[in-house]
Amino acid sequence: xxxxxxxxxxxxxxxxxxxxxxxxxxxxxxxxxxxxxxxxxxxxxxxxxxxxxxxxxxxxxxxxxxxxxxxxxxxxxxxxxxxxxxxxxxxxxxxxxxxxxxxxxxxxxxxxxxxxxxxxxxxxxxxxxxxxxxxxxxxxxxxxxxxxxxxxxxxxxxxxxxxxxxxxxxxxxxxxxxxxxxxxxxxxxxxxxxxxxxxxxxxxxxxxxxxxxxxxxxxxxxxxxxxxxxxxxxxxxxxxxxxxxxxxxxxxxxxxxxxxxxxxxxxxxxxxxxxxxxxxxxxxxxxxxxxxxxxxxxxxxxxxxxxxxxxxxxxxxxxxxxxxxxxxxxxxxxxxxxxxxxxxxxxxxxxxxxxxxxxxxxxxxxxxxxxxxxxxxxxxxxxxxxxxxxxxxxxxxxxxxxxxxxxxxxxxxxxxxxxxxxxxxxxxxxxxxxxxxxxxxxxxxxxxxx
Amino acid sequence: xxxxxxxxxxxxxxxxxxxxxxxxxxxxxxxxxxxxxxxxxxxxxxxxxxxxxxxxxxxxxxxxxxxxxxxxxxxxxxxxxxxxxxxxxxxxxxxxxxxxxxxxxxxxxxxxxxxxxxxxxxxxxxxxxxxxxxxxxxxxxxxxxxxxxxxxxxxxxxxxxxxxxxxxxxxxxxxxxxxxxxxxxxxxxxxxxxxxxxxxxxxxxxxxxxxxxxxxxxxxxxxxxxxxxxxxxxxxxxxxxxxxxxxxxxxxxxxxxxxxxxxxxxxxxxxxxxxxxxxxxxxxxxxxxxxxxxxxxxxxxxxxxxxxxxxxxxxxxxxxxxxxxxxxxxxxxxxxxxxxxxxxxxxxxxxxxxxxxxxxxxxxxxxxxxxxxxxxxxxxxxxxxxxxxxxxxxxxxxxxxxxxxxxxxxxxxxxxxxxxxxxxxxxxxxxxxxxxxxxxxxxxxxxxxx
Numbered sequence: 037x038x039x040x041x042x043x044x045x046x047x048x049x050x051x052x053x054x055x056x057x058x059x060x061x062x063x064x065x066x067x068x069x070x071x072x073x074x075x076x077x078x079x080x081x082x083x084x085x086x087x088x089x090x091x092x093x094x095x096x097x098x099x100x101x102x103x104x105x106x107x108x109x110x111x112x113x114x115x116x117x118x119x120x121x122x123x124x125x126x127x128x129x130x131x132x133x134x135x136x137x138x139x140x141x142x143x144x145x146x147x148x149x150x151x152x153x154x155x156x157x158x159x160x161x162x163x164x165x166x167x168x169x170x171x172x173x174x175x176x177x178x179x180x181x182x183x184x185x186x187x188x189x190x191x192x193x194x195x196x197x198x199x200x201x202x203x204x205x206x207x208x209x210x211x212x213x214x215x216x217x218x219x220x221x222x223x224x225x226x227x228x229x230x231x232x233x234x235x236x237x238x239x240x241x242x243x244x245x246x247x248x249x250x251x252x253x254x255x256x257x258x259x260x261x262x263x264x265x266x267x268x269x270x271x272x273x274x275x276x277x278x279x280x281x282x283x284x285x286x287x288x289x290x291x292x293x294x295x296x297x298x299x300x301x302x303x304x305x306x307x308x309x310x311x312x313x314x315x316x317x318x319x320x321x322x323x324x325x326x327x328x329x330x331x332x333x334x335x336x337x338x339x340x341x342x343x344x345x346x347x348x349x350x351x352x353x354x355x356x357x358x359x360x361x362x363x364x365x366x367x368x369x370x371x372x373x374x375x376x377x378x379x380x381x382x383x384x385x386x387x388x389x390x391x392x393x394x395x396x397x398x399x400x401x402x403x404x405x406x407x408x409x410x411x412x413x414x415x416x417x418x419x420x421x422x423x424x425x426x427x428x429x430x431x432x433x434x435x436x437x438x439x440x441x442x443x444x445x446x447x448x449x450x451x452x453x454x455x456x457x458x459x460x461x462x463x464x465x466x467x468x469x470x471x472x473x474x475x476x477x478x479x480x481x482x483x484x485x486x
Numbered sequence: 487x488x489x490x491x492x493x494x495x496x497x498x499x500x501x502x503x504x505x506x507x508x509x510x511x512x513x514x515x516x517x518x519x520x521x522x523x524x525x526x527x528x529x530x531x532x533x534x535x536x537x538x539x540x541x542x543x544x545x546x547x548x549x550x551x552x553x554x555x556x557x558x559x560x561x562x563x564x565x566x567x568x569x570x571x572x573x574x575x576x577x578x579x580x581x582x583x584x585x586x587x588x589x590x591x592x593x594x595x596x597x598x599x600x601x602x603x604x605x606x607x608x609x610x611x612x613x614x615x616x617x618x619x620x621x622x623x624x625x626x627x628x629x630x631x632x633x634x635x636x637x638x639x640x641x642x643x644x645x646x647x648x649x650x651x652x653x654x655x656x657x658x659x660x661x662x663x664x665x666x667x668x669x670x671x672x673x674x675x676x677x678x679x680x681x682x683x684x685x686x687x688x689x690x691x692x693x694x695x696x697x698x699x700x701x702x703x704x705x706x707x708x709x710x711x712x713x714x715x716x717x718x719x720x721x722x723x724x725x726x727x728x729x730x731x732x733x734x735x736x737x738x739x740x741x742x743x744x745x746x747x748x749x750x751x752x753x754x755x756x757x758x759x760x761x762x763x764x765x766x767x768x769x770x771x772x773x774x775x776x777x778x779x780x781x782x783x784x785x786x787x788x789x790x791x792x793x794x795x796x797x798x799x800x801x802x803x804x805x806x807x808x809x810x811x812x813x814x815x816x817x818x819x820x821x822x823x824x825x826x827x828x829x830x831x832x833x834x835x836x837x838x839x840x841x842x843x844x845x846x847x848x849x850x851x852x853x854x855x856x857x858x859x860x861x862x863x864x865x866x867x868x869x870x871x872x873x874x875x876x877x878x879x880x881x882x883x884x885x886x887x888x889x890x891x892x893x894x895x896x897x898x899x900x901x902x903x904x905x906x907x908x909x910x911x912x913x914x915x916x917x918x919x920x921x922x923x924x925x926x927x928x929x930x931x932x933x934x935x936x
Contacts, residue, residue, distance in 0.1 A: 074651040074795055086650075131934070188796035190648030197647075198640030200536075201524040201816030237496075268535075328802065332779040345524055346638035346813035350788075352800035354777065364794035366651030375563070376826035385614075446666065 054089045057373045060120035060141060060144045060151075061111075063132030064097040067156055067183070069106050070362025071130060071369075074109035078366070088373045096121045104359070121145050128372045131155040140164050147171040152372040156361055162257035162273045165264060170253065178375055186211050188360030189351040190367070191339050195265060202343030204266055207305040211258050213335035213356045214242045215251035215281050216303040219320075220287070220333045223298060224285045241335060252301065252318040253316035257301035263316050265447040267307060269395030271316055275313060277400045279319035288410060288480055291438065291451050297322040297408075298330045302485060308398060319484040322408050326344035378407035401460030405433070407483035408450040409466075412477040419452055419474045430465035432457040447476040453484065491645035504539045507823045510570035510601075511561075512592060513582035514547040517606055517633070519556050521580060521819075526557035528816070538823045544570045571595050574626040578822045580815060581605040590614050597621040597629070602822040606633035606811055612707035614724045615714060628825055630818035636661050638810030639801040640817070641789050645715060652793030654716055657755040658935065661708050663753040663785035663806045665731050666691045669739070669770075670783045670831025673748060675880060676736045702751065702768040702845045709753035713766050717757060719845030721766055727850045729769040738860060738930055741888065741901050747772040747858075748780045753933060759847060765848040772858050772933040808892035851910030856885070856934035859916070862927035869924045870900055879916035882907040897926040901932065 050196045059075070061068055075092050083089045092111045095103065096119055100322045104114040112119070117133075119144070120126060129146040131153060133139050139160050146153050148171060155161070161168065161184055172179045182192045186209070195204065210216050214236060221232045233250065236242035250255045256278045281301050293297050299320055306315040323330045328350055332338040337355030342348055354360040424434050437453040454462070470479060509525070511518055523540050533539045542561045545553065546569055553563040562569070567583075570576060571592070579596040583589050587608050596603050598621060599864065611618065611634055622629045631683060632642045636659070643656065660666050664686060673681045686692035698704045706728045710721045731751050742749050749770055754767040773780045778800055782788040787805030792798055802808040846906070863869045874884050888901040904912070920929060 070795070078651055082650075137532075188793075188799060190644050190799075191646050194640050194641065197821070198643050198817045199813065200532075200820050201813045202530055260792050328781060331778060343638075345520070345809040345816075347804045348636060348812055349640075350800070350802035352802065354797045359795040360797055362791060363649065363651045366795075367648045371647070373853075440506065 038155065038324075040210050044319075050180060050228075054083070054087060056124045057088060057090045057128065057376055058093040058123075059090060059128045060096070060123060060126040060371060061092060061130045061132065062096045062117045062120055063130075063134070064095050064102045064106060065099070065134075066358045067361045067365065068095075068097070068132040069102065070105045070216050070358040071132070071365050072108055072364055074366045075369075076109060082370065083374075086370065086411060088370060088377065090369065094123055095124055096120050105222055106200060112145050118336055121149060126151060127151045128154060128369060128374055130369065131157060132365070132415070136160050136163055137269065143168055143179070144263070147175050147177055148307055149178055150175045152180070152375060153370055154180045154365055154368040156181070156365055158184040158254070158261060158453075160256040162260040164263070166270050171437050172214065178341065178372055180372055181261070182368050183361045183364035184336055185261055186339055186351070186355065187355040188363045189337060189339060189353040189355060191262070191351055191363075192265070193367070194341065194349065194351060195262065197266045199341065199343050199346060199349065203264070203307075203309070204341055204343050205285065205307045205309065206342040207259070207262055207266075207303070207339060207452070209259070209298050209303045209337070209339040210329055210332050211337050211355055212252075212255045212301060213301055213337060213354070214246060214251050215252075216251070216332065216337065216396055217224070217241045217335045219284065219299055219301065222284070222286055223289050225432040228286060229282060229284060233423055234263040239294045252278040255303045255318045259305055259316055259318060263314055263395060266305065267314050271314070271397065275316075277317040280404045282392075283319050283480065284320055284445045287449065287479070288408075288482065291410065291440070291449070292322050292408065292482075295438070295451075295453065297438070297484070298325060299323075299482065300329060300332070302329075304485070306398075311384060311398075313396045315403055317400065317403070327486070335337060352359050401458070401463070403459045404456050405459070406456055407452075407454045407462060408482040408484055409454070410480040411450045411452070411469075412447050412479070413450055414474040414476060416474065422472070422474070423450070423469055426469050427452075427465050429461070430461050432462055432465055458461055504533070504537060507540045507541040508536060508576045508825055509576065509578045509819060510544040510573060510576040510875065511542060511579060511580045511582065512546045512548070512567045512570055513580075513584070514545050514552045514556060515549070515584075516808045517584065517811045518547070518580070518582040519552065519817065520544075520568065520814050521574055521582070522556045522558055522810040523661060524809075524812055524816045525549070525819075526559060527868065532767050532820065532823075535822065538820060540819065540823055543576055544573055546570050568593055569856040571599060576601060577606060578602045578819060579817065580793065581607060582815070583717075585615055586610050590618075593618055593629070593761075594621050597627055600625045600627055600912065602825060604630045604632070604633075604815055606631070606815055608634040608704070608707040608711060612710040615711070616720050626821055630822055630844075631711070632818050633814035635711055636660055636787055636801070637803070637805040637807065638813045638816055639787060639789060639803040639805060639815075639897075640711070641801055642715070644711065644791065644799065644801060649793050649796060649799065652795045653757075653759070654791055654793050655757045657709070657716075657753070657757065657780060657789060659714055659753045659787070659789040660779055660782050661707075661753055661787050661789065661805055662699050662705045662751060663787060663804070664696060664701075665702075665705070666782065667691045667785045668700070669731060669734065669749055669751065672734070672736050673739050673743070676740065678736055679732060679734060681890070698730055702728040703730075704770045705751060705753045708934045709755055709766055709768060712754045713845060714765055716755065716810075717764050717845050719926050721764075721845050721847065725847055727767040727769070732771050733872060733930065734770055734873050734932075735930070738858075738932065741860065741890070741899070742772050742858065742932075745886070745888070745903065746775050747934070748775060749773075749932060750778040750779060750782070750932075754778075754935070763846045763848040764855055767850065767853070769933060771933050773935055775850070777936065851913070853909045855909070856906055857902075857904045857912060858932040858934055859904070860930040861900045861902070861925065862897050862929070863899045863900055864924040865896055866924065871920070872879045872924070873900070873919055875901075876919050877904065877915050880911050880913055880914055
């Protein structure tokens, strides 16, 4: 079964000699460690069942003490990524170093050496996508990035393979585990944002510097990648309207619940086929309790894809963490190995490489949605009617109103839900209202999605 | 771009000549019609973006009047499937005739002519899998069957590609839209099973002969296929324990709701890695309201896959219907076309073809679960205590008890929820209890899953 020819192990699969497929891993931290573990456990299965003799040949990480705790097998381990890049027998490079400076150099170098690249680096692809996918195209190799968008969920594969017969006209996604965990905890116990964040940091659900998560940037990177893949044009990260969850209060969550809603941080992509513009945004949104995304809680993530043929497809799972993300990386290593054996598979790809073509984005002022408003007003007669009238003057009609007892002396919360309104009209009306003397605090605004 | 050489259209993709990939469709009914529509709409995209020049060359259907209403383009249409089979230029045959007699002959014939086959026929694969996958292996072609298991959801692709780095140790699935619709409707309005079924038939959510759906057989076919694919051994359809939903009453649904549960028809696969046996079953089950599957309502389906690396992944979508199923068929046509261009992709496959190896199934008596019981008893003192004592004698402990006012004179429902119990012990105890004179009707038993 395994004849040894001049010291070189040759294996047969269905009567054919299999050439070893050598993988080089750069970055043996949390996710990289998970990848090493899965490759060690599943290697025999990949060889015998898939006919893909995948070998981890080299691992590079500056923190060389990590190697001792990992089942690296015969892999040569070093502190230097160049050891991976300069090894001509390595045909798949797995980039798990994170950040965008060194990772960018590494990925471009690997592609220019005609190595396939597997990465989980959403920031890298969102910010340097055109350059990277252009290098991949030029060198006729693949960049695979399932792990960059929703960790263990098969988001990219579903978009570009399973749903290939569909025009996907919208995506709504809860794709940041930290935010979803914080909002779920605030919702359960009525605890304030800052308290829950501190708890989340203490038990490892939030980074020491949580800015990219709670500010919505991480979700922004992921929707930028999905929108680029879906509609064939680059979506510059800084062109996306992004709001995080830091202003959400337990009171908003409680009021939302009373009205039959929950609050989630959503990434939203909507394609307006007629105008050929794409609405891409990230913000907290109220979802009706019966909405399928409303039951996605804690660190779980979900992607709701709306196709013209298949209708709604939801993918749900853990979007981050050691093993879920490593699972996605390994799925991509197998796809890259298949490409090596069979010749590049024809997938839809980022096709903006040639001319850095940018996608036409819908101006944020033109977005139409419903709004939840929590005004904090002086407790005096006529305020409610004045606000409603001022909205009316701007053509914004009110769906419901709820006045609550105040948190503080002389200041009471008044909740409005609007009907559908154009963002720019809504903002104009709101600005006028906020100039009124009865307004005691900045008004909370949350969009409502269905 | 498209030079004409001796009347033959040759197209270029990235500088390379693309040979046309000719598809033959047998069966132009609901799903087949959907496939014709998608191929007509997306053909240009497949050619220009994927480099896969897919042409629908022939369509066969005995109901030839169907052709007039479909965008068949230049396809040659006839009543005879042999026209598809005998066309040597057709390399992908799509079987959408349903049933197992003619379809079996057709699929085997196509495979023996070295054509790839795409099918949505779950009964065919569940009942004749070994013969079919053996023919595919012998002829080095693929049988693709995403549409057979959960329609538009990418179940098969997720199992054999995205989750390839995982041992999948369990699957729980709501995968029959008719049953889920009926149970959802009964739950909402408290309507009786027969009434909802009649309504579902009237509006097209249930077949005229609904036996295979409401009896659980359709779910059985699907779990048989998934278990075979997952664990590398044939699961004969008749070896699966299957219970349908016909005995579920609105009262059971109401009692379940009071206890915090809903009732769903589940397909369950659990791998006992230690004993290397697989527990495969189909039955109505109580799920806690917070369970992710509890929010899957109406005609929607879902598959919950439990992987050792990725954790829980849920796929949710429409599991049946014209366009969702056609979407899955077209995804498979594209995968088959990729195989044609690149050489067969190395996927995990049904690998029981060689020796018709059967999977070791867990004996049903050894399955351990919790149970909901609704006894209908004579309204007299001591009954509740007697039942509890008799369960106790068989080592089955009771988690909660609920006694309700009766529906009928002298007959009251008593609800028990047990702790974990072995099916055979439970059945022995139940049989003894049912011999007691205070039992007025057959006892309702529903398993509880978490």
